[in-house]
Amino acid sequence: MAVEGQGFDLVQVVALLGAGVVAVPLFRKLGLGTVLGYFSAGIVIGPFGLGLFSDPETILHTAELGVIMLLFIIGLEMQPVKLWHLRREIFGLGAAQVVFCGALLTLAGVAAGLSTPVALVAGMGFVLSSTAVVMQMLDEWGETSTPLGQRAVSILLLEDLSIVPLLALVTFIAPMAGDGGGSRWQAVAIGLGAVVGLIVIGRWLLNPMFSVLAAARAREVMTAAALLVVLGSALLMQVGGLSMAMGAFLAGVLLSESSFRHELEADIEPFRGILLGIFFIAVGMSLNLAAVAADWMLVAAAVVAFTLIKSFGIYVVARLFGAGNREAVDRVTLFAQGGEFAFVLYSAALAGGIFDGRQNAIFTATVIISMALTPVIASVVHRLRPAERQTFDGIDKAQGLASEILMIGFGRFGQIVSQSLLARGYSVNMIENDVEMIRAASTFGFKIYYGDGTRIDILRASGAADAAAILVCIDDKAAATRIAQMIRREFPLTPLFVNAYDRGHALELIEAGVDYQIRETFESAMTFGAEVLRRLGVPDEEVDDIQRDVRRRDEERLALQVSGGINAGSDLIRSNGPVPAPLTVPKRPGQVIGDVPKSIAEEGG
Known part of the structure; x- marks a missing residue:
């Protein structure tokens, strides 16, 4: 029996990977994007398709680790200084979009005959756009680092933060919730304690730990440590009753100025990509086709109404905050759908007695279908204006990033080379695999990141694809030649300077x-x-x-x-x-x- 169980589990793993491998290239070739490919693959192999999976919720819960890792990588890119510069977008633009769209959707639900608690939870759940879908599309468009991408990330951060008070709101209005004032205050205290604990660990313990591990030169241990940080921070937030994704994001922010930032990003990226793909497949599996068939007119009306009302709210907020018509339309295209946090909110509403089973099925199907339609709509809009998208608000991505020079190696040769570049005002991103050299250089004010230049994933994480020039300043002949060959193969147009x-x-x-x-x-x-x-x-x-x-x-x-x-x-x-x-x-x-x-x-x- 054990062998049979293991064989069935292996069949499921093969089915998951095979569905993604077949569907994604096909949908990319059709111009429909990877997200819709994953969704469709999930529907085909799910309980309402071939029936290879009977409990997609279990897979969805595990695959949410992909979203957690995505938030960690976003946090690595968000240094505290950058977050401070984006405070207006996060707490101004993001909050305005959530509140205004939530109010519109709630009023629409009440007008449609729903009770106020049901309309409020359904509307606020739909307001929380899918971080995974939005970031995947921005990445495919190459717009993550543009002003559009930065504002999108700001809105997503506020939406992720919103899940905490929204869950508390569900607890307060749920008819099954008794007089739990004391326990609620206790929950708030536990949550604050978890945040403080994570900040203390991230600020004073993580860098020394990575220094010790890097000195041991055991790559697999560094990878394990990176996973430990992501999953440990998520677990700490979960214990505190907060969002696991926000815990991972906060850990990323705390490590964003660490010398090990690029190494961490490169180690986490493969896991993030695979788990995020499985997450989208699991969302497709979760689409209850029986519920959709039973109430297909209601579901279709809900998808159209919720999407149009939210789109109107997003457009109005974008224009009020100074966005041009083109950017406002782009933002509508990205954010008009519901997101994965709606599942969490709707599950809490079902458990608390706010939703009944039918309402939960209808609203969940509405969110999933909106998530599936978004890549299609976005692809159409994106194709209509390809030339305009390349230079958003007059700021070209290459122009914004190409001022940075990537230097591999900071030994006796690299130290001298860097002085002229820094004196001229160039931004030099330096990576070095000698921990003692990094520590010594930091005492003189140099910011150097730990990383192995012979790894293509480290080079990508360090910005090689967008660098104005790449300088190889190491004294290992074989490694320098290998790096030069790899860079010339992967980044043929980037100027390459090497110390022989x-x-x-x-x-x-x-x-x-x-x-x-x-x-x-x-x-x-x-x-x-x-x-x-x-x-x-x-x-x-x-x-x-x-x-x-x-x-x-x-x-x-x-x-x-x-x-x-x-x-x-x-x-x-x-x-x-x-x-x-x-x-x-x-x-x-x-x-x-x-x-x-x-x-x-x-x-x-």
């Missing part, structure tokens, strides 16, 4: 297609030799002529080696022999080489 160890390494980097490489000892050795000549009484003009001649010969020797004429490891070639003829060096489009080629000597050493 010696001539043989320089040739490897040229073959890898770097834009600029320099042997780390070349310039210092040239300066050293020139100073020796001067101290021996050689006139300055002659020293300069000798320097130019050495550089020219080095250029031509390196060019000959690039073309395969001389052994790549041959650094010692007679200086007084015949000079090789000028050569044309093969180069990648856009690569800085020079005519004979001049810059190779400046790159070499």
Whole structure:
């Protein structure tokens, strides 16, 4: 029996993964987005489709970890300073949208004949848009970091915060709730204690813990620690009676200025993506087709009415807060649906006696169908104005992010390189895998993140895709070459500068297609030799002529080696022999080489 149970469980796992693998590429090819693909896959394999799953609620509860991890990653991007700058959007725009839309939906429910408590809970549940759907669409559009994306995140944060008072409201108005004033105050105290505890742990304990783990250089332990932080913070908030997603978000904010931020993001991202996909599949499974069929006219009317009324409220609030017509329409497109927190609120209303079983089924189906329709509507709107979306409010995403330079390695070479860039005012994002170096550099005011530059997920989390330039300043030849090849393959248009160890390494980097490489000892050795000549009484003009001649010969020797004429490891070639003829060096489009080629000597050493 145990074996049979295990086999059935494995069938379910294969069905979940297989449904996503088949549906998502198909729906993406049709231009309908990944979210609708996941929803449809869930309907097909769920209890009202092939019947491979009989209890989608269990899967939905587990898959909510994907939403929790999504909020953690969003928190990592939201430093306290950034949150402070967004305070008007969060507590002004977000609160206005929730209150105004909630009031409109409640009045519409009362007008339709619902009792005030039922209309209030149904309307407020529909107000809470789906964080997962909105963020997934923003990510697919590439708008997460644009002003539209930042304001969307602000509204989502306020909506996530709203679930706490809304659950308390359900408890107060529920007919099954007795006189629990004392227990409610106790619950408030427990919730505040959980928040304070999480802040204390995040502020003073997490960074030392990650420092110890990073020094051990056990990657799997760092991944386990990242999962522990996310799930532990969510559990602490759940024990305190608060939103697990908000606990994860708060943990992310507390770690947003940590040196381990990029490593954490890279470790969590694969789990987030898989669990979020399973969450959407589970939502599709939860759609009660029997209830929809029994009351299909009522469900259809509820979907249309709730969506139109909420859209009107969102548009009005957007215009009142200074948004243009285009941004207001974009915001309506993103937020017109219900969200996953509605399931939590409706379940509490059912348990408290505010909803009966039929009302819960109808309102839950309304939310799910609205979530499924949103990617379709958004895709249509998005396609109608592709050119406009690329430059939202005149701020291009690349323009906003391309001022940051990514530097991999902060050793003796990288430290000197960074000084010129910082002096010019460039923002330099530095990653280093030596914990002691990070700790030492922090005492001099440098902010360096822990990360392994040979991992593509770390590079993506560090902003490599949007960097103005990538600088590889490590002294490990093999690792530097591997990084250069990976960057050139994954980010072919990004300027790539690499520190070469010696001539043989320089040739490897040229073959890898770097834009600029320099042997780390070349310039210092040239300066050293020139100073020796001067101290021996050689006139300055002659020293300069000798320097130019050495550089020219080095250029031509390196060019000959690039073309395969001389052994790549041959650094010692007679200086007084015949000079090789000028050569044309093969180069990648856009690569800085020079005519004979001049810059190779400046790159070499």
